[in-house]
Structures are given as structure tokens and as C-alpha cells.
Amino acid sequence: MTSFEPNAILRGAQLTLVGAHRALQNPRLFTSEHYRQAALAVAAGIAIRLLIAIPTVGIRLLIRFAGLFTDLQSSSWDEDIIDGVHFVEHSVLQVPFFMMSFMRYITPTLDQMFMDSLAWVDQTYVQKHKSEDPSGLRAMYYPNLRMYSTHGDAKQKHPKEAMFAFALRFGRRAGLSLAVYALSFLPVVGRFVLPAASFYTFNKAVGLPPAVVIFGSSLFLPKRYLVMFLQSYFSSRSLMRELLEPYFCRIRYTKEQKKAWFHDREGVLYGFALAFFVFLKVPLLGVLIYGVAEASTAYLITKITEPPPAPSDAEEFKAKDVKWVNKHEFLGLPLDSLDKFNAKLDEVKSRGKTEKDELRKRFT
Template sequence: MPSFEPNAVIRGFQLTVVGTVRALKNPDLFKHEHFRQAAIAVAVGIVIQLIVQIPIIGLKFVLYILSWIIDLESATWDDDLLSGLEFLSKSVLQVPFVLMALMGHLTPTLDEIFMQSIHWVDSTYIQKHKSEDPNTLRAMYYPNLQLFPTKGGPRQSRPKMEVLMAFANRYGKKLALGLGVYFLSMFPLIGRFVMPAASFYTFKSNVGTGPAAAIFGAGLILPKSYIIQFLHTYYASRSLMRELLDPYFRRIKFTPEQKIRWFRDREGVLFGFAFAFTVVLKTPFIGVLMYGIAEASTAYLVTKITDPPPSPTDSEGFAESQVTWKNKHDFLRLSLDNLDKLNVAIEDQTPSTDGKKFS
């Protein structure tokens, strides 16, 4: 089954809605430090917005003066310049979102939201199935997951400057790549092919050559701004999903190669889940307040696409057993009101490599 099929993406959207509704029912969610940090991020974002808008407003004023001297009605360079600056402005105005991701590496707040939400999901599951035989229910996630030490997380004493430099390096590479593609698209002759080619390269390995070629063709017809927004949202969704899943991967020790396979096998569901939150998080000021809710919803997502972890002492081979999403076919066929059903049915079907059950 292709990991990026439409059914998987749609199920990811559905998990966003269900996960958010369940997270908002948690009475302890809004007690966390996250919302104070989000308010700080909003304030910093407003300041940065004002700083960025000053040169843009100044340039618009200069162009207005120049329009008295030269004819700008028939020129296009001024429109291209302003649209380029607006694109950079919108990218820079995502700074509050970037700050929230950075805070996840510097402080334990988002990690605590994830773990507290895992506990809430377990409690909700027990309450929902309280009339059933306890022996038929799935194992809990929180009791064993909270025993795993975090790996490179905010609870460890990593120098903050080291964390900042590592984060800036990753973010800088992504920003440079995006800006590079954008500026190449402004070149004469080859410019109109840059964005469609980038779309084809991005999606060929995920959706296949045929659909990627269709996206390439659409890129030649649609306005460049549509393709830019499409690619930016896609890459932003992938980055967001990795940040939201960071508390899980800090505990469960995957090798880089295992993690790549883990993401690839679930890519459609992860994209659908993250895409909805990416759109919401782009909303000025309100978006960063939703970051903690997105983290809480990710706890629900984890319980649907992974097995409950064993204790740390029995975890050898567990990461490799999770690389392939064993119940993907069945889960994608479940109705929306039966998303918990598979957790009951799968328990006796997924033994680990050493004979212990990882379900």
C-alpha cells in the first residue's frame, strides 16, 4: 500500500480533528507553562513584524515617488520586487512559530504536555472501555514511556548555546533552500520551470512518477504564487510533524535509518495530520497558542500509529518492530467512530522479536 495514498492523508486530517477534540477535554492542558511562552512568542513576533515592515513600507514610498518620474504602469520589476519582499515578510513572520519549536528544545514544557497528554489518552481509553473485559484491552502507553530517559532533550543538561546553534543550523538550511528555489524562479527563461521541477522532485518518491508529473504540469499553468505556497506548506508540514514527534523519539531509541523508514511508512497520515495544524499555526498570533494543542493531539496520534512500548529493560528490538506500521491496512479502513477498535483486536497479533508482546 503506498504510504501517500489519498485515504491515508484523509485519515490524517480526521486524526487532527479527533485528537484536538480529545486534547481540549483534558482539564490539565491549559495549566502548562506553554501558554505563557506562547504569549512571549507573540510579543516577539509583533516586534519583528514591525521591524520587517519598515523597509517594505519605505520601498513602497520610494516606488510611489518614482512613479511620478517614470512610468511604472507597464513595468513588472516593481511588482516582482514587492511580491518577493512580501514572501520574505510572510516567511519571517513565522518567527513566533519557529520560537515555539525552539522552546521545545530549550525547556521541558512541550515535552511535559506530550507526556501528560499520553496519560490523558490512556485514561480516556480506560474510561471508554470500562464495561469491557480488562484482559482484552490494549496495554497502556504512559507507564512504560515515562520510564525511558530522554535523549538530547530539554531535561538533559546540554549547553543552551549548543542547542541554539544546532537549531539555527537546521532552520538556516531549510530557509536557504527555500529562498534559493524562489530566487532561481525569478531568472528569465528557466525561472518558470524551477517551481514545477522542484514540485516534481519533491513528490516523485512519495506519490509516484505519474502524479508528480501531473503536479509538474499544473505548475506550468498555475500562477507561481500558488506553487510557492503549496511547496512551502508541504515542507512546513513535514518540519512541524518532526518537531511534534520529538518527545516520542527522545525516548524510543531509533537509528537514523530506522527513523527514515518509520516516517516513510506513515507519510500520508503524518502529512494529513500536520497539514491541518500547519494551516492553523500560520494564523498570526493565534497560531502559536495552538502549538501546545498540536503537541497534545500528537500524543493521541502516537497511540494510533505505534504499539504501546515495553519497559526500557525489555525494549531491545522494539524500535525495529515499529518501523513497519503493521496494522496500517486495517486502521485506514476503520470508520471514524471505531478508531479505538483496532487497539483491542491487535493485541494478540504482534509479538516482538524476543517473544514479548509489543501491542
Template sequence: MSSFEPNAIVRGAQLTVVGTLRALRNPQLFQHEHFRQAALAVVGGIVIQLIVQIPIIIIKLFIWMASWVSDLDRATWDDEVIGGLNFLSNSVLQVPFLLMTLMRYITPTLDDIFMLSLKWVDRTYIEKHETENPHHLRAMYYQNLASYPTKRGSGSKSKKPTTEALLAFFRRYARKVGMWVGIYALSLLPVVGRFVMPAASFYTVKKSIGTVPAAVIFGSGIILPKRYIVLFLHTYYASRSLMRELLDPYFSRIKFDKDQKRKWFRDREGVLFGFAFAFTVVLKTPFIGVLMYGIAQASTAYLVTKITDPPPAPEKSEGFAQSQVAWTNKHDFLQLSLDKLDKFNIKPEEAQQVSVDTGLAPSPGKKFS
């Protein structure tokens, strides 16, 4: 349980709160184009949700009409059908999350929000430590990270990477939908069906939390109503998917290979789950969830500064990705109090160099608003 221990999840939840409060202090955040596009996404979500609900309403109407000629009080198939339709709509298709994720591949708005917030995090860091020796402060994240080319830029040369990224997303989405539909269908089988959801939970979390805790979840899944284990599985998978998408602006610049990226996530999965959990719940809220996606993206900028090192200039980046695979000060960081979260960002041996034209270096006595 070294990566998914309870204090790692709690620390991730704490970073959610602190990161959100930091992001909301940024006066430029709500002036961003994202929130106009999010409003359009709300309208689009309503339309798509109505389209999804049409067959569900028709089937519910059919079941209601069937109750006129057949006694359904003792039957269970109608409850299973309605439950399956609600499961498909709320847990499988996840229309709001799908819309916001697609927006990432169509427009750079969410990437811009991440970089805007990263610059704000650097500014507030300097403000917080303005009375300290500037040579003892950490390097800035925004200045160097903004210099890295992204996998998806603008112009004709970037069309192929964007198309490939979209295809990769739809493949992941199709696999997830297929998996959820398959698991739910198997859970409807007589006798063995009651063990399907608990077994899926055991298999899902065994590598992350260990065999004994996974076995406890398996046993609980057999005893508790199926809706609880469905809620658990959905939250777990949705949090992982959300965190992957929120970190896309970072990984589109710092080039990790597949094995490095997998190990990077593995070493931080407890904190990442704790960070994404609250946002996963909020994003399921109709209409409000779509608007909150931008806040989640902004908060991720703060998270990155706590679980990674400041990136070097692009020309000095060779070997940097490999150096970030293992979170070297993880256990010490998890023990820090909230007011000491910057402790491991202070590096006395490194002089802080901040370009004047970035607006990040404060003059003596200057306070950032």
C-alpha cells in the same frame, strides 16, 4: 503511492479532529505553563515581525516614491520585488513557527504538554472500554514512556545535548531558508524561471506520490500563477517540519538511529501529512497560531497511540525501535471506521498491568471526568 495515498491523508486529517477534541476535554491542559509562555511568545512575535517589516516598508516606500518620477504601470519589477519580500516574510522566515520551535529547546513545557496529554489519552481509553475485560485492553503508553530518559533533561549534564539540538535546528532552518531564497531567485530568471517552481515541486513529491502525480503537479505549476505552486511547496515543507517538531517528545525517549527514523517517517508520511496540514494552516494565523501550537502538541499524543505500539519498560526496550520502523497494520487501520480506531489496540494475549498510583486503572463503575 503506498505511503502517501489519499485515504492515508484523509485518515491523518480525521486523527487531527479526533485528537484535538480529545485534548480539549482535558481540564488540566489550559492550566499549563505553556499558555503563559505562548502569550509572551505573541509579544515577542509582534516585536520580531515589526523588525522584519521595517526594511519591507522602507522598500515599498521607495517604490512608491519612484512611481512619482517613473511610470510603473507597465513595469513588473516592482511587483516582483514586493512579492519577493512578502514571500520572504510569510513563507521563508515563518516567525511564529520559529518562536514556538525555539521554545521547545529552551523550556520543557511542550514536552510536558505531550506527556500530560498522553496520560489523558490512556485515561480516556480506559473510560471508553471500562465495560470490557481489562486483560484484553492494550498496554498504557504514558506509564512506560515516562520512565524513559530524554536526550534533553535538566541539569549540567544535559547542556551539551541541548546545545547540539539547537545547533541542529538552526542548521536545518538555515538550509530551508537558503533553499527557499535560492528557488525564488532562480524563478525570477527570464525564460527558464517559469519552470523552476514546478520543477522543485516535481522533485519534492516524486518519491512520495510517484512520477505520474508529480508530473501532473509539474504541468499544473506551469499553467497556474506562481503563487499557487509557492503555496503548495510551502505547505508541504511546513507540514513535514511541523510534524518532525511535534513528534520530538516521542523520539527524544525512544531512541531511533537516523536510518530507522527516516524509514519510520517514510512508512507513515501520508497520515503524518494529513495530520499536520490543518495545524500548518492554523499556525500561520497571526497571534492565534502561537497559542494553537500547544493544542497541536497535545493532539500529537493521541496520534502516537494510533501509529505506534505501546512502549515496553526501558529495561526491555532493546529492539523496540526497530520493531516500530514498519507500520505493520497500516492498511487495515486506514480502512477502519472512526468508531473502530481502537481495534488494533486490543491484544487478548497480553494482560494489562496498570500501576494503581498512576491513577489510570478505574475502579468498578468509576467514570473519569
């Protein structure tokens, strides 16, 4: 559980609040353009709610029509059907989450929001340490990252191809979720389907002992809560990958490097995304909160990666950055001391350049 320990998940959830607070202090998020986008986001939230309600409304109308020929007062099967459709839409298929995530491929606003927030994080950092020796401060993130192209790689997907690939990924996962949920209704073996899926999922993520505990406890959980638990895990991971897209579309790791990058930071990323996933459930405002989550991800990046170099040195940087070098030190910090790494550098200024350079590698 080195990368998925409870302390890492808790720190990720804490960064949700700190990052959101830092992002909302950025005056550039309150320009007329972003106000317009916020209004569009609220309108999109309303549209999403209406679209999702269509199947339920249709089923209600069919049941009302059937009620003309049967007595529905003495039975509850009609409400059971409506409740089941609502549960499948929101918890099994995660349709609202898919529609919010899909908006990234329709408008570039989220990418610009990430970059604006990254510039604000750098500016805030310099302001908080303006009385210190500039040579002891960390490098900036925004100036170099903006030099990277978001479409210069020949392998980069066309926007329409990226939209199709995202829809295909979601459709594949939704189909698998629906199949597992359907299998859970089989007689005898059905009650073991969801616990087995839980064990398989978490055995790869956190190891055998915790997976056995999850499997054992899931045998006694109601099916509805177990589905919600599993889907919150998968959706949180998917959300984090989408929020990090502005970073990864610039610094393009290989498939193996990206996998290692995520694995070493998995606990913090999961805690960060899970907290925002809960907030995304707020009716109508979910799309607006998605924008805040994107802006907050800029703050997260500055805590779990080193500042990127110029594009000419990107390959060497990527080879080293897959490993989170200051992981244990950062997870051990109090919440009010997230800038402690710079203070550590200042404490050793008199000890010589060699020791200072060594600490810079460790704490920045």
C-alpha cells in the same frame, strides 16, 4: 503510493480534529502552570508578529523617504516591493513557523504537555472500556514511556547544540528555498525551476506518476501559489518531526530505523501536520495552537505505534515498531470507530489463546 495515499492523508487530517478534541478535554491542561504558559504563548505570538513586521516597516519608511524626491502616486513599484518582502518572509522563508518551532528549545513545557496528554489518553481509554475484561485491553503508553530518559544517551545533543542544529537545518532549507525562488525569475528557464523542484520533491515521496501530474499542473499555476504549495509540504514535514521530538528523545531509533518509521507512516503524518500547519497561520494564536498540536500528537502516537515496553526491551521493540503492523486496518476504520481494535479482541475470546494472541499483534 502505499504510504502516501490520499486515504492516509485524509485520516491524518481527521486525527488532527479528534486529537485536539481529546487533548482539550484533559483537565491538566487547564492548571495554573499551563494558563501561565498559554498567556506567555499569546505574548510570544504578539512578539513574533512585531519582529516579523520590522523589515516591512523599515522598507516602508525608506520608500516614504524616497517619496520626498520622487513621485510615487503614478507608480505601484513601492507596494510591489512591500508585498514581495512580505511574501518572502511568510511563504518562502517561513519565518513565523521557524520562530514558533524554535520555542521548543527555550522551554520544556511542550515536552511536559505531550506526556500529560499521553497519560490522559491512557486514562480515557481505560474509562471507555471499564466494563470490559482488562486482559483484553491494550497496554498503556505513559507508564513505560516515562521510564525512558530524555538525556541518558551520550550521543544526545546538549540543549544549546540542539538549538544550533535546528537553526542550521532551518537556515540551510531557507537558503535553498530562497535560491530556488530567485532562479525562478531567470528568463526562459525560470518558469521551469519551480515545476522541476516540485517533480523532484514528490517523485521521491509519492512516486513517478503522481509527480508527473504535479509537474504538468504546476506549469500552469501562478508562481506565488506554487511556492506556497511547496513550502506547505516542507513545513508540514518539519512540523511533524518537531512534534514527535518528545517521543523520539525517549525512544531513540537509529537513523535508518527512524527513516523507515517515518516512511511507513508518511501519509498519516503529513495529513496530521498539514492540518495543524494551516491552523498555525492564525494571527497571534499560532504559538498557542502549536501547544495544542503537541498535546494532540500524544493521541496520534497511540494510533500509529504499539505501546512501548520497559527500557530493557527497547531494542527489540524498535526493530519491530518501524513497521506499522495495523496500518491498513486502521486506515479502513470509520472515524467514530478508532477504538475498534479492542472490540475485535473481545469478539474472539472464546476461540482460544493462540488466535487471540495473533489478533493482539495485528490490532493493538
